[in-house]
Amino acid sequence: MKNQKIKRNKNPRLVVVYSLIDVFQKGYKPKECINRYGRYLNKKDRAMFQEILYGVLRNALYLEWILRQYLPKPEKTSKTTLYNLMAGLYQAIYMRVPDWAVVNETVDVEKHSGRKPSLVNGVLRNFLRSGHIPSPEGDFEERLAVLTSHPVWMIKRWSKRFGREETERLVRANNEIPPLVLRVNLLRYSRDYIMKDLLKKGIKAEHTKYSPAGLKILPPYDFRDIEGMIGKVFIQDEAAQLISYLLDVREGMRILDACAAPGGKTTHIAEITEDKATIVAVDLHPDRLKQLKENILKGGYRSIGIVQGDVNSITWQKGFDRILLDSPCSSLGVIRRNPDLKYRYKGPEEIERFKQKQLHLLLNVSNYLREGGILVYSVCSFEPEETKEVVDEFLHKRKDFYIIDRMDKFECFFDKDGYFFTFPHRDNMDGFFAVRLSRR
Ligand SMILES: C[S@@+](CC[C@H](N)C(=O)[O-])C[C@H]1O[C@@H](n2cnc3c(N)ncnc32)[C@H](O)[C@@H]1O
Known part of the structure; x- marks a missing residue:
């Protein structure tokens, strides 16, 4: 039904409203919405769809808070109308879409979705006529929570841990558009070769500072140009690239990647070991393993074997030289790439x-x-x-394990206890944690 409407209508703003329903009410990821609905739109409209969807998700609580000042009955407003108004407001405040266009377009979408065009018309006109954006009151945490659209509990816990000034920098960094970072498949190409390849497509890039395989793409670029290069390169933030180096892998080793799919780190390990190690990649989920298989095919690796199953219940005959446990987690370090995560946890x-x-x-x-x-x-x-407390309890139970020294190359990311951390606001990287353990 929705797809039929989108096929007929091809309106990127209507697609935003449908996507917001999918994300907030059905638990879909924004990327899934982009893939599902984006194919009905032309290049320009797809870019607009993506910009408004991610923009609204980054600023959802703030936009809703503003709308509450203008809606006659905020509690009674349907979610569909609310999402449409949030998208309209986002365009007015952040995209410099002319006022008349914001009103016309949002009212038009409402006719096809929420069916309250006169309410939408009135709310938007009142907001635009006022000529100012209201400012929240309350204590530091409450204000910052509204302004940066983070739940208050998250701001409070970070404020306690990092202090106010740093928390503000962190949450603002969470709302920034993150850089597109590639990992070059060094098995087959050099970074400079890929840089030239990109340049032929009109895309500029620069070397990442710490990962020897990374390229940071400098906007503007057409994402489809990058998609066409997968196999030669993989999309992977610099912090995620550093994790595979922490394993210190070499040719000939037996390596277990215990939670492997979709294989960002598995394929990287194959590259670092010149495809001459024995890598066992395990994952529970068949769909995610399908992506790993595709990545293996595209990159042309031969040293990776796949096992589907619960790694907790698999027994291995022989010990491994290296084990990577890139565990499922809250993913709160990657909010800048997945702004919907801010609203997932109560x-x-x-x-x-x-x-x-x-x-x-x-x-x-x-x-x-x-x-x-x-x-x-x-x-x-x-x-x-999910980080130090897991390791503390583990070391308490397993006296035969200990934390090994930091790696000189990446020393700046280790704290005095040997824990590796990256942060969006400090390093302009995704937030990651790692620890290197060894067995006596
Ligand atoms: C953080 S993701 C891994 C990302 C991957 N290492 C990469 O770099 O592309 C965690 C993965 O653990 C898998 N997983 C969760 N529980 C598992 C279990 N008990 N056994 C095996 N895999 C599991 C999930 O399916 C998910 O793919």
Whole structure:
């Protein structure tokens, strides 16, 4: 039904409203909406769809807060109308779409979606006529929560941990559009070769500072040009690239990637080892493994074997030289790439829930590390429950394991206890945590 409407209508703003319903009410990821609906739109409209959708998701609580000042009955307004108004407001405040166009376009969308065109017309006209954007009151945490569209509990816990000034920098960095970073498949190409290749398509790039395989793309670019290069390159933030180097892998090693799909790190490990190691890549989810298989095919690796299943219940005959446990987590370190994550968790107790699963995984996979081998535990989060607390409890239970020294090359990302952290506001990288463990 929706797809029929979009096919007929081809209105990027209507597609934004449908996507917001899918994200907020059905739990879809924004990327899934872009893939599902984007194919009905032309290049220009697809770019607009993406810009408004991500923009609204980055600023959802703020936009809703503003609208509450103008809606006659905020509680009674349907979600569909609210989402349409949020998209209209976003265009007026952040995109410099002329006022008349914001009103006309949003009212037009409302005729096809929420069916309250006169309400939408009135609210937007009143807001635009007022000529100013209201400012929230309250204490520091409450104000920052509204202004940057983060839940108050998140701001409070970060404020306690990092202080106010740094928390503000963190949440503002979470709302920035992140850089597009590629990892060059160094098995087959050099970074400079790929840079020239990109330049032929009119795309400029620069070397990443820490990862020897990374290229940071400098906008503007057409994403389809990049998509066409997958296999020669992979899309992977610099922080995620650094994790594979922490394993210190070499040719001939037996390596277990315990939570492997879609294979960003598995394929990187194959590249670092010149495709001459034995890599066992395990994942629970067949759909995600399908993506890993496609990536293996595109990159042309021969050293990766795939196992589908719960890594907790698989037994291995022989120990591994290296184990990577890139564990499922809250993903709160990658909010800038997935702004919907800000609204997914109701409170800290939901973060705590990941800890038991992570500890369980770590206790199980660590059994298969050979003495003197290296196990890297990593998550794209910097929350204490999923990071240091997991490692503390693990080390308490497993006296035969210890944290090994930092790596000189990436020393600046290690703290005094040997924990590796990256942050969006400090490093302009995704937020990651890792620890390097070894067995006596
Ligand atoms: C953070 S993602 C891994 C990302 C991957 N390492 C990469 O770099 O592309 C975590 C993965 O763990 C998988 N997973 C969760 N529980 C698992 C289990 N018990 N056994 C195996 N895989 C599991 C999920 O399906 C998911 O693909």
